[in-house]
Amino acid sequence: MKLPSLNLQILIGAITGLGLGWYFHGLDAENAVVELGLYSASLVATLFIDLLKMILIPLVFCSIAVGIANLRQHQQMHKVWVTTLAFFVASMAIAIALGLLASNYFKPGAGLHLAMFTDAMQNFEAKQLPLPEFFAQFLHSIFINPFTALSQGNVLAVVVFALILGIALVMGGERYKNILALLQEALEICMRIVSWIMRLAPLGIFALLFKLVVLQDATMLTTLGKFIAVVLGTTLFHGVVVLPLILFVFTGKSPLWFWRGAREALVTAFSTSSSNATLPVTLRCTMQHLHVKPEIAGFVIPLGATINMDGTALYEAAAALFIANIAGIDLSLAQQFIVFFTAMIAAMGAPGIPSAGMVTMVMVLQSVGLPAEAIAILLPIDRLLDTLRTTVNVQGDMVGSLVVQKLVSK
Secondary structure (H helix, E strand, O other): OOOOOHHHHHHHHHHHHHHHHHHHHOOOOOOHHHHHHHHHHHHHHHHHHHHHHHHHHHHHHHHHHHHHHHHHHOOOHHHHHHHHHHHHHHHHHHHHHHHHHHHHHHOOOOOOOHHHHHHHHHOOOOOOOOHHHHHHHHHHHHOOOHHHHHHHOOHHHHHHHHHHHHHHHHHHHHHHHHHHHHHHHHHHHHHHHHHHHHHHHHHHHHHHHHHHHHOOOHHHHHHOHHHHHHHHHHHHHHHHHHHHHHHHHHHOOOHHHHHHHHHHHHHHHHHHOOHHHHHHHHHHHHHHOOOOOHHHHHHHHHHHHHHOOHHHHHHHHHHHHHHHHHOOOOOOHHHHHHHHHHHHHHHOOOOOOOOHHHHHHHHHHHHOOOOHHHHHHOHHHHHHHHHHHHHHHHHHHHHHHHHHHHHHOO
């Protein structure tokens, strides 16, 4: 009997995980069947994520180094670098503007008060980090011992070292051709291992989505319903309208063609809520299904997974206005511009800092004098919102690689 395609298996796994999770969510939390289900799902989900993380660092290292070397050989490196960064900044700016516009129009949080969340805020200690210190730690975490970065899984530091190595390979020319050939073979081996891991994807995605639905706090979802609706709606609009429109304008490719090729990566991003964990699958889809040249995909995708965060930037801007509303603070246009730029910087991440996501969100709140402790209000719903914003983060990287390929080939 012939099994369905991997794409269809992943889709079935996702739908089944959501449906079964919804059923189990209605049962008693101390029910033995629910406990067994959660335990089994945790084992499978952890195995799937750990396998993706296992291959992540060698894959990123090899793909960036090989990609840079191959780009330089075609005299395209400067053009690709500039075009990639321009796309990342532009797409994040559009996402943040959408988040701010929607929050100003719908005013989520209006009618709620900080006093309603006193208990949650008292039990949460926000780690505050001024902007100058953030930059200092950010730079310190990039330029570190490459072996330390490899062992710690510091993706951005690995990307930076691989960029430098790739340039060195090019400058050395024929002298280093054997090292380049070795890295190319290592990249091929990594991609083969990714294809093996993907055989577990339907089960892993089923387990991740099952856990997500079972463990959701229904009361908090009701209380913060308007904010959740605004963030999900705006993020969906960016992913379903804005990014496909950019893709069509620059490449002429239809959204349906893109979604068919990107489906594996998008479903994996939704279930794992991690751009880095999804990166091996994103690279595979971009090169094999969307037919982006390996040297461009190998540069744009790993870099995008660390600094291009459309969904995260949108969320942080919307969250700042939401907290301002429940705190009874009316942010001026100038303060909203500060939120705009701080959210863009914060969304690029802070590698090497514990609880980096929370630290960067606190930085956005601090920039306009909002209470940092109010971030505790968002923690119960963060995992739910993270699913969609990570999917849009990954989608932005894949659209970016297609746009960059088209623009540099002119």
